[in-house]
Amino acid sequence: MFEHFFQCPYCWEEISFLLDTSVSRQNYVEDCEVCCNPIEANTAFENQELIHFEARELGQ
16 A cells, blocks of 8 residues: 545645555545545556556546
């Protein structure tokens, strides 16, 4: 697992998600640990290294 820090697209607080490096591409929804709004995360790993991360408001 890889902990990635970023700003919530709703409340702008710094939060983190635990990302599974064994899955090369993922698109999933997880709630912000501060404001509880749903965040859509899109990730990509290559050789277990994060090469893409996007977090946006759900439905945007």
